[in-house]
Amino acid sequence: MRSKxxxxxxxxxxxxxxxxxxLILLVVLAYVGPFCGAYDxxxxxxxxxxxxxxxxxxxxxxxxxxDMYAVTLRGMQKSIVIGLLVALISTGLxxxxxxxxxxxxxxxDRVLMWGVDLLLVLPSFLxxxxxxxxxxxxxxxxxxxxxxxxxxxxxxxxxxxSMTLSLREREYVLAAVYMGIPRWxxxxxxxxxNLSSLLIIDATLNVSGAIIxxxxxxFFGFGIQPPDVSLGTLIAEGSRNATGYPWLxxxxxGLLVALVLSVNLIGDGLRDALDPGSNS
Amino acid sequence: xSILEVKDLTVTFPGGIEAVRGVSYEVERGEVLxxxxxxxxxxxxxxxxxxxxLPKNAAVSGSVKLHGQELLGLREEELVKVxxxxxxxxxxxxxxxxxxxxxxxxxxxxxxxxxxKVGKDKAIKRAVELLDLVGIPNPDLRAKAxxxxxxxxxRQRAMIAMAIANDPDLLxxxxxxxxxxxxxxxxxxEVLKTAQQETxxxxxxxxxxxxxxxxxxDRVLVMYAGRPVExxxxxxxxxxxxxxxxxxxxxxxxxxxxxxxxxxxxxGNPPSPAALPPGCPFAPRCPMKVDMCDEEExxxxxxxxxxxxxxxxxxxxxxxxxxxxxxFPVPVIPPSEVVxxxxxxxxxxxxxxxxxxxxxxxxxxxxxxxxxxxxAVDGISFDIAEGETLALVGESGCGKTTTLQQxxxxxxxxxxxxxxxxxxxxxxxxxxxxxxxxDLQIVFQDPMAALDPRMPIGxxxxxxxxxxxxxxxxxxxxxxxxxxxxAPEHAERYPQQFxxxxxxxxxxxxxxxxxxxxxxxxEPVSALDVSIQAGVINLLEELKNRLGLSYLFVAHDxxxxxxxxxxxxxxxxxxxxxxxxxxxxxxxxxxxYTQALLSAIPLPDPEMERTRKRILLEGDLPSPANPPSGCRxxxxxxxxxxxxxxxxxxxxxxxxxxxxxxxxVDHGAACHYAEEIEVITASDNQEEE
Numbered sequence: 001m002r003s004k005x006x007x008x009x010x011x012x013x014x015x016x017x018x019x020x021x022x023l024i025l026l027v028v029l030a031y032v033g034p035f036c037g038a039y040d041x042x043x044x045x046x047x048x049x050x051x052x053x054x055x056x057x058x059x060x061x062x063x064x065x066x067d068m069y070a071v072t073l074r075g076m077q078k079s080i081v082i083g084l085l086v087a088l089i090s091t092g093l094x095x096x097x098x099x100x101x102x103x104x105x106x107x108x109d110r111v112l113m114w115g116v117d118l119l120l121v122l123p124s125f126l127x128x129x130x131x132x133x134x135x136x137x138x139x140x141x142x143x144x145x146x147x148x149x150x151x152x153x154x155x156x157x158x159x160x161x162s163m164t165l166s167l168r169e170r171e172y173v174l175a176a177v178y179m180g181i182p183r184w185x186x187x188x189x190x191x192x193x194n195l196s197s198l199l200i201i202d203a204t205l206n207v208s209g210a211i212i213x214x215x216x217x218x219f220f221g222f223g224i225q226p227p228d229v230s231l232g233t234l235i236a237e238g239s240r241n242a243t244g245y246p247w248l249x250x251x252x253x254g255l256l257v258a259l260v261l262s263v264n265l266i267g268d269g270l271r272d273a274l275d276p277g278s279n280s
Numbered sequence: 281x282s283i284l285e286v287k288d289l290t291v292t293f294p295g296g297i298e299a300v301r302g303v304s305y306e307v308e309r310g311e312v313l314x315x316x317x318x319x320x321x322x323x324x325x326x327x328x329x330x331x332x333x334l335p336k337n338a339a340v341s342g343s344v345k346l347h348g349q350e351l352l353g354l355r356e357e358e359l360v361k362v363x364x365x366x367x368x369x370x371x372x373x374x375x376x377x378x379x380x381x382x383x384x385x386x387x388x389x390x391x392x393x394x395x396x397k398v399g400k401d402k403a404i405k406r407a408v409e410l411l412d413l414v415g416i417p418n419p420d421l422r423a424k425a426x427x428x429x430x431x432x433x434x435r436q437r438a439m440i441a442m443a444i445a446n447d448p449d450l451l452x453x454x455x456x457x458x459x460x461x462x463x464x465x466x467x468x469x470e471v472l473k474t475a476q477q478e479t480x481x482x483x484x485x486x487x488x489x490x491x492x493x494x495x496x497x498d499r500v501l502v503m504y505a506g507r508p509v510e511x512x513x514x515x516x517x518x519x520x521x522x523x524x525x526x527x528x529x530x531x532x533x534x535x536x537x538x539x540x541x542x543x544x545x546x547x548g549n550p551p552s553p554a555a556l557p558p559g560c561p562f563a564p565r566c567p568m569k570v571d572m573c574d575e576e577e578x579x580x581x582x583x584x585x586x587x588x589x590x591x592x593x594x595x596x597x598x599x600x601x602x603x604x605x606x607x608f609p610v611p612v613i614p615p616s617e618v619v620x621x622x623x624x625x626x627x628x629x630x631x632x633x634x635x636x637x638x639x640x641x642x643x644x645x646x647x648x649x650x651x652x653x654x655x656a657v658d659g660i661s662f663d664i665a666e667g668e669t670l671a672l673v674g675e676s677g678c679g680k681t682t683t684l685q686q687x688x689x690x691x692x693x694x695x696x697x698x699x700x701x702x703x704x705x706x707x708x709x710x711x712x713x714x715x716x717x718x719d720l721q722i723v724f725q726d727p728m729a730a731l732d733p734r735m736p737i738g739x740x741x742x743x744x745x746x747x748x749x750x751x752x753x754x755x756x757x758x759x760x761x762x763x764x765x766x767a768p769e770h771a772e773r774y775p776q777q778f779x780x781x782x783x784x785x786x787x788x789x790x791x792x793x794x795x796x797x798x799x800x801x802x803e804p805v806s807a808l809d810v811s812i813q814a815g816v817i818n819l820l821e822e823l824k825n826r827l828g829l830s831y832l833f834v835a836h837d838x839x840x841x842x843x844x845x846x847x848x849x850x851x852x853x854x855x856x857x858x859x860x861x862x863x864x865x866x867x868x869x870x871x872x873y874t875q876a877l878l879s880a881i882p883l884p885d886p887e888m889e890r891t892r893k894r895i896l897l898e899g900d901l902p903s904p905a906n907p908p909s910g911c912r913x914x915x916x917x918x919x920x921x922x923x924x925x926x927x928x929x930x931x932x933x934x935x936x937x938x939x940x941x942x943x944x945v946d947h948g949a950a951c952h953y954a955e956e957i958e959v960i961t962a963s964d965n966q967e968e969e
Binding site for chain 1: 688713714717718720721722724725726729730731732733734735736738739742743744747748771772774775776777790
């Protein structure tokens with residue numbers, strides 16, 4: 001019954017509707033858009049370096065004559081997948097580890113939190129740097145997503161753990177225990193939904209965090225490698241010339257903002273749908 | 281001349297929420313005005329408005345005059361001179377009313393120095409005097425203690441000391457004893473009376489407890505939906521109420537001296553201040569409602585004899601001499617069939633035998649070492665027969681909740697036995713434990729916390745059904761909702777869309793989903809308003825009779841217990857002090873603690889309150905980590921004080937066990953010198969003839 005009620009509230013929520021429409025439009029733009037443009041993202045137009053947007057190159061060109069429209073959309077394809085997947089994995093991991101540690105306590109708590117502390121002190125950049133060259137073959141970007149996610153969930157899981165500590169003493173959790181409901185079920189049914197506000201905010205922040213973080217790693221030669229592009233690498237490059245050649249920066253940055261904004265709207269809508277206190 | 285004069289006070293919060301709508305009253309020197317009403321009736325907001333303590337976005341109009349000086353609209357600097365000097369306030373929660381980082385003595389001294397030009401040492405001296413006045417032992421030492429080192433009752437005393445530090449003309453007490461245990465409440469009310477005699481101040485006493493008002497107040501103001509609906513001298517309110525709401529309120533209170541029978545609930549809920557009905561705000565719940573009630577809100581008009589009533593049918597009530605029981609329909613509760621069988625022949629559903637629960641007291645961060653033991657429950661035994669209600673009563677910290685948790689966990693106890701429906705919890709395996717949970721369910725105290733706020737109530741009620749493998753739950757959920765008096769269409773709503781009483785009904789529906797045989801009730805009505813409470817108590821009684829349930833009922837409210845229970849066990853510091861049938865324990869209590877407990881309960885009957893002699897207990901509950909040797913009650917026992925040296929030695933050396941009283945069938949007390957006395961005189965007809 002809960003899923004039905006939440007879904008109905010979500011559909012009725014204006015913010016969530018706008019968010020979903022915007023996200024779908026962005027995905028359609030990323031995957032269908034390249035077919036509408038005149039250039040492929042690998043094409044180089046040697047007649048137009050750094051040319052401003054015009055009828056031929058809709059969003060201008062780069063220093064080596066790449067069509068910004070094609071390149072940006074190509075980058076966005078990668079970034080949407082990376083951003084959403086990293087956010088999903090890292091928030092999910094944070095919720096599960098934090099809630100189990102907090103709810104079970106004792107040695108489960110100690111082992112899990114020891115792992116969290118270990119990951120927190122390990123220089124994540126170094127590990128990714130060491131591991132990622134070995135993962136060049138095959139679906140390397142998937143590995144990359146896993147690595148990015150693996151190093152971004154620890155702080156949230158600590159917060160989740162401390163919130164779980166207070167939730168597990170609530171009478172409705174006790175009531176579930178006295179009903180004979182298994183403990184892992186209690187975690188997913190009573191603990192996690194009551195942390196949903198925190199988790200949703202965390203996930204939406206993680207989307208933009210992953211996209212930007214991916215760019216920083218790309219800069220050092222890990223993750224998405226040239227000639228392949230992502231929104232992050234485009235923004236990093238474009239920001240250097242943002243004042244002189246604004247189209248190099250404005251389009252990828254604008255799309256990132258639109259992407260994050262739509263995810264935010266969906267997140268807000270989902271939070272309202274899950275939270276019976278809001279009547280919007 | 282009156283000290284405080286409030287005229288047409290209205291308070292409106294943003295969003296057009298009229299919390300207070302035209303309150304007028306006067307308080308004279310040495311007079312106690314009681315303001316009663318249910319939660320949300322605007323009684324606290326009224327007093328905050330008088331003190332000028334409301335948030336800035338609240339629009340306050342009308343007039344508040346102290347000694348003829350208008351307080352509303354006064355600048356903050358002017359108000360500060362009045363606050364704490366001429367008017368003082370005592371708050372409900374004594375824990376949050378003190379700053380934790382300063383000593384009690386310093387905080388009282390500060391209150392003195394703010395309004396009087398005295399030196400620091402003199403102020404401290406005055407603080408010690410004040411602490412002595414409110415009955416704090418070793419005041420010069422205790423003045424140097426921090427708030428967390430004080431118990432709840434002591435903090436409230438210190439609060440009173442601080443309030444009377446500057447000889448105020450008016451004391452506003454906002455639910456001063458609601459958070460305290462009955463024996464402590466009796467002490468604090470006594471201190472409050474002393475404080476009044478000492479200062480000669482007028483008191484405005486705000487509470488929902490009709491018993492406290494009966495014992496303290498000279499005049500009473502009854503509030504409903506932000507307006508006073510009746511105002512009269514205390515005797516008139518209690519014996520001759522003329523507004524149906526007051527009548528209903530008085531009829532719905534379970535009485536410790538009352539006879540058996542269904543309570544009279546007031547149907548429905550108080551209106552939301554944002555959506556008031558057009559006419560009389562009580563009309564939707566009033567059984568005497570006529571069409572005229574919906575036309576216009578009746579004003580509070582003089583009724584003769586210093587009484588004011590806001591009801592168009594007040595004269596009719598006066599003329600016919602109607603009482604609450606006449607006006608409000610008394611629900612009929614079908615009798616139970618099980619009780620016809622003698623108790624000895626009925627099956628035992630729960631048996632506790634010498635059960636113990638001790639907690640280790642640890643110290644140290646990394647290397648934990650045991651520094652002591654908390655004897656939370658220290659060997660208690662009782663049993664519950666089929667179709668019976670056993671009440672476990674006692675003050676906070678006596679081990680009731682621990683007992684209950686131990687039973688609900690169905691784990692082997694540290695010592696002794698817990699036998700539920702013939703199965704010993706020590707011998708249960710996982711599958712058997714889960715199967716047994718079907719027959720053992722619980723209803724929690726706080727209806728707010730006991731329901732997952734993120735789950736629609738349909739899911740909440742279906743949860744136990746699904747957990748025990750039922751597939752088609754929708755029909756059963758609808759049936760359960762109807763059983764507890766809610767509409768099946770509400771299944772998709774969230775808990776917070778319901779009022780407290782309704783939420784408690786949902787909790788009961790959830791507990792009944794698996795058709796248990798034994799229901800554990802953990803203070804099921806203590807968080808509810810009286811008019812709502814009566815309905816839930818009736819529901820519990822009806823369900824018990826209809827479904828043949830047995831209850832283990834944990835409560836601190838002895839009046840509710842008397843009404844609902846068949847047998848009662850009084851706990852003190854992890855041990856049972858007295859156990860027996862309700863009639864035996866209440867009418868002929870044998871243990872000094874039970875006697876004190878019963879005598880401490882305020883009765884909603886002014887005349888009896890005035891003539892009653894209280895057995896006041898000294899001090900607070902000792903720590904369960906360090907209980908006294910021998911009889912645990914001896915440190916506070918009024919009887920112990922009257923014994924001679926040889927007799928006392930027995931109390932110190934030998935721990936008494938529960939011994940059956942000689943002339944009773946089912947009545948045991950754990951006292952070496954048990955002696956039955958009558959503490960509550962049976963009430964005559966509470967209303968006038």
